[in-house]
Amino acid sequence: MNKLKDLKKDFLNEFEKIQELEGPSYLYDPIKYFVKSSGKRLRPIIVLFLGDLFNNNKKDSINGALGVELLHNFTLVHDDIMDEDDLRHNVATIHKKWDNAHAVLSGDGLGALGPLFIGKIQKNTLSILIRYNEVILEICEGQAYDMEFENKSFVSVSEYLLMSSKKTGSLFELCFEISSLISDKYQEHVKDLKKLGRNLGIIFQIQDDILELVSDDDRMGKSTYSDVERHKKTILTCLAMEKNLSDWNKLINSINNQKTLDKKKSIYNFLVKNNLKEESDKLLNKYIDECNEIIMNLPKEIQSGLNELISYIIKRSK
Amino acid sequence: MNKLKDLKKDFLNEFEKIQELEGPSYLYDPIKYFVKSSGKRLRPIIVLFLGDLFNNNKKDSINGALGVELLHNFTLVHDDIMDEDDLRHNVATIHKKWDNAHAVLSGDGLGALGPLFIGKIQKNTLSILIRYNEVILEICEGQAYDMEFENKSFVSVSEYLLMSSKKTGSLFELCFEISSLISDKYQEHVKDLKKLGRNLGIIFQIQDDILELVSDDDRMGKSTYSDVERHKKTILTCLAMEKNLSDWNKLINSINNQKTLDKKKSIYNFLVKNNLKEESDKLLNKYIDECNEIIMNLPKEIQSGLNELISYIIKRSK
Numbered sequence: 001m002n003k004l005k006d007l008k009k010d011f012l013n014e015f016e017k018i019q020e021l022e023g024p025s026y027l028y029d030p031i032k033y034f035v036k037s038s039g040k041r042l043r044p045i046i047v048l049f050l051g052d053l054f055n056n057n058k059k060d061s062i063n064g065a066l067g068v069e070l071l072h073n074f075t076l077v078h079d080d081i082m083d084e085d086d087l088r089h090n091v092a093t094i095h096k097k098w099d100n101a102h103a104v105l106s107g108d109g110l111g112a113l114g115p116l117f118i119g120k121i122q123k124n125t126l127s128i129l130i131r132y133n134e135v136i137l138e139i140c141e142g143q144a145y146d147m148e149f150e151n152k153s154f155v156s157v158s159e160y161l162l163m164s165s166k167k168t169g170s171l172f173e174l175c176f177e178i179s180s181l182i183s184d185k186y187q188e189h190v191k192d193l194k195k196l197g198r199n200l201g202i203i204f205q206i207q208d209d210i211l212e213l214v215s216d217d218d219r220m221g222k223s224t225y226s227d228v229e230r231h232k233k234t235i236l237t238c239l240a241m242e243k244n245l246s247d248w249n250k251l252i253n254s255i256n257n258q259k260t261l262d263k264k265k266s267i268y269n270f271l272v273k274n275n276l277k278e279e280s281d282k283l284l285n286k287y288i289d290e291c292n293e294i295i296m297n298l299p300k301e302i303q304s305g306l307n308e309l310i311s312y313i314i315k316r317s318k
Numbered sequence: 319m320n321k322l323k324d325l326k327k328d329f330l331n332e333f334e335k336i337q338e339l340e341g342p343s344y345l346y347d348p349i350k351y352f353v354k355s356s357g358k359r360l361r362p363i364i365v366l367f368l369g370d371l372f373n374n375n376k377k378d379s380i381n382g383a384l385g386v387e388l389l390h391n392f393t394l395v396h397d398d399i400m401d402e403d404d405l406r407h408n409v410a411t412i413h414k415k416w417d418n419a420h421a422v423l424s425g426d427g428l429g430a431l432g433p434l435f436i437g438k439i440q441k442n443t444l445s446i447l448i449r450y451n452e453v454i455l456e457i458c459e460g461q462a463y464d465m466e467f468e469n470k471s472f473v474s475v476s477e478y479l480l481m482s483s484k485k486t487g488s489l490f491e492l493c494f495e496i497s498s499l500i501s502d503k504y505q506e507h508v509k510d511l512k513k514l515g516r517n518l519g520i521i522f523q524i525q526d527d528i529l530e531l532v533s534d535d536d537r538m539g540k541s542t543y544s545d546v547e548r549h550k551k552t553i554l555t556c557l558a559m560e561k562n563l564s565d566w567n568k569l570i571n572s573i574n575n576q577k578t579l580d581k582k583k584s585i586y587n588f589l590v591k592n593n594l595k596e597e598s599d600k601l602l603n604k605y606i607d608e609c610n611e612i613i614m615n616l617p618k619e620i621q622s623g624l625n626e627l628i629s630y631i632i633k634r635s636k
Contacts, residue, residue: 027462078426082419101400104422105461108396111429112455119448126444130437137430143423144345 004312007048008041014062015044015069018113030094030106031113035073038089042204043175044069046197046309050179053305054186063117064178067132070114072171075139077107082147083230111136124181135174142167149233154245157283160238164205165198172201189298196294196306200313203287207314209234210280228252228267235283239276247274288314322630325366326359332380333362333387336431348412348424349431353391356407360522361386361493364515364627368497371623372504381435382496385450388432390489393457395425400465401548429454442499453492460485467551472563475601478556482523483516490519507616514612514624518631521605525632527552528598546570546585553601557594565592606632 018035021028044065051061079085080093081103087093095103118132119125145163149155176197180190209227227234240248248270255266271277288310295306336353339346362383369379397403398411399421405411413421436450437443463481467473494515498508527545545552558566566588573584589595606628613624 023459024462024466026466027458078422081422100418101465104396104399104425105458105465107422108425108429109455109458109462111426112451112458115433115451116448116455119444119451126437126447129444129447130434133430133433133437137427137434140345140423140427140430141341144342144427147419147423148342148344 003052004045004049007045007052011041011044011048011062011065011069014066015041026102027105027109030077030098030102031109033097034077034094034106034110035070037091039073041069042313043072043171046172046175046313047179049305049309050176051182053302053309054179054183056179056182057122060121060123060182061179063120064128064175064182067114067118067121068171068175068178070110070117071132071136071139074107074111074114075143077103077110079143081107082143118178121178121182124187128178128181131174131177135170138166138170142170146232150231152233153249154241155233155238157235157238157242160233160235161202163233164202164235168205169198169201172204173197176200186299186302192294192298196291199287199291199294200310203284203291204313206235206280206284206287209236210277210284228263235280236271236276239279239283240270240274243274243276243279321370322363322367325363325370329359329362329366329380329383329387332384333359344420345423345427348395348416348420349427351415352395352412352424352428353388355409357391359387360631361390361489364490364493364631365497367623367627368494369500371620371627372497372501374497374500375440378439378441378500379497381438382446382493382500385432385436385439386489386493386496388428388435389450389454389457392425392429392432393461395421395428397461399425400461436496439496439500442505446496446499449492449495453488456484456488460488464550468549470551471567472559473551473556475553475556475560478551478553479520481551482520482553486523487516487519490522491515494518504617504620510612510616514609517605517609517612518628521602521609522631524553524598524602524605527554528595528602546581553598554589554594557597557601558588558592561592561594561597 015035019032021032047065047068048061050056051058051064076088077094080088081095081100085093086096093103094106115129115132118129121128142163142165145159146167149159149163173194174197176193177190180186180193186193228237237248251266251270255263258266291310292307295303295310298306333353337350339349365383365386366379368374369376369382394406395412398406399413399418403411404414411421412424433447433450436447439446460481460483463477464485467477467481491512492515494511495508498504498511504511546555555566569584569588573581576584609628610625613621613628616624
């Protein structure tokens with residue numbers, strides 16, 4: 001795991017250069033504030049890890065990594081406005097520290113900076129840039145579904161998975177696609193590598209949901225159970241609705257006036273009683289098995305590296 | 319002028335295809351609503367007009383036109399959030415008709431759609447796409463200055479011109495740059511054509527400001543004098559501050575409690591007394607002269623076309 005820590009350090013050294021940008025402070029102060037805050041930097045780590053594994057040009061990998069992380073940061077800043085979240089990684093969100101106007105504009109600025117780094121990639125630049133733009137639209141669509149779900153009394157697991165695939169899977173896929181397109185050897189495997197990336201994004205999202213609802217401490221830096229409070233749909237609530245909609249609705253209505261701790265207990269008990277933790281794990285394992293199958297069909301020399309990367313992402317949150 | 323009307327019709331026919339996009343209505347309903355509303359469509363008209371003048375590939379021109387108009391629409395949706403404007407082209411803005419979340423996301427969606435059309439251009443695609451991205455950041459910087467100015471008690475004319483150049487000039491420049499880069503014959507004149515475009519953008523912005531403050535009807539579809547009310551800086555207020563800051567401040571303080579009509583009269587009288595309408599016209603003419611000079615040095619066969627285009631933009635608002 002030391003290697004992955006080193007890659008994160010490498011990335012953060014490069015990301016630090018955002019602090020040197022000059023221009024109107026109305027735009028750049030919130031941008032610099034946001035990129036300085038802590039974050040897993042999972043997406044750029046993937047690009048750098050695969051860059052090493054594929055023997056890619058280092059500079060291309062770094063520009064790819066900066067591009068995907070800036071895109072991710074752009075969506076976080078705007079998602080925080082939409083969700084009216086006050087905290088991100090335990091510090092005030094931009095719209096909370098400044099206001100909505102600063103958050104809208106600095107999100108746009110982060111979104112504008114991303115493709116400038118992608119444009120510096122020396123290999124397959126145009127294809128990568130076009131895919132990068134397609135992914136931005138796909139992420140918007142995923143976020144739109146996520147917002148729509150808040151007002152729906154029933155969301156199926158397959159609707160949820162489509163949302164996750166677009167909102168999270170698309171950018172993970174892009175990390176794998178960029179790494180593949182800047183490589184000499186693995187361009188012919190781009191389709192499998194993309195599929196691997198997208199699956200990994202869905203796995204990541206499902207895990208995030210499971211943690212959000214079942215852990216009772218605050219290790220995600222977000223408030224546990226807030227998803228249920230805000231009618232956000234997660235894999236567990238979708239499974240609950242598919243399994244037993246009327247009981248789930250009864251539960252939600254009955255706990256409305258309970259204290260937070262009691263709510264947590266009620267929801268937790270419902271999930272346990274209905275074996276929903278097991279079912280979400282089963283779904284997770286289905287995606288993990290698919291990943292393993294893809295890896296087995298990829299060239300031998302990259303298999304153990306890919307396994308290492310996937311273990312890192314899966315174990316990260318366990 | 320019939321030709322320009324025809325080009326607008328051509329563009330609107332193409333733009334209509336946005337209505338056919340499929341996906342989550344949370345994202346696409348506001349997008350379709352916004353692009354359906356009326357608008358001058360000046361930027362795409364420029365690309366199509368120059369496309370004709372330069373004998374460019376029609377499909378490339380149309381994709382360029384769609385790209386610049388979608389980018390413009392993206393910035394309008396987000397600017398309306400930042401300015402808390404309720405109306406645009408006399409219909410409710412997205413954040414007013416829906417809410418901020420819809421407006422943030424659909425603005426992002428418009429911004430994501432733009433480069434997808436730019437990516438379809440067949441000639442110099444990568445250079446154009448990279449310049450397109452650079453311009454997005456420049457527009458963000460221009461908007462940032464514009465927002466910063468609201469809290470400044472003094473903004474110089476040169477600061478104002480830098481803001482205008484970034485916020486408006488950059489995209490006009492891009493229209494000329496795209497048209498030049500997709501042409502066979504005029505790529506070598508890209509530098510002059512870009513300069514012409516940027517100047518034209520600044521002219522357009524100055525004119526917009528003059529109309530905003532001096533016309534007493536509502537032909538712009540925005541509320542006259544609202545700029546002063548909201549501490550927005552315009553060319554006239556910057557000229558006023560440079561000419562006579564203390565008298566301007568006195569005026570602004572003294573009219574605070576006046577009725578709108580009286581405010582209008584007071585401001586109008588101040589501007590007339592200080593010859594500020596003449597001074598802004600003088601500045602405007604300086605930029606127009608520069609445009610004429612650039613045109614004289616461009617190939618003969620496109621001079622009258624360029625003059626026609628510039629007259630259209632200048633006369634549009636007179």
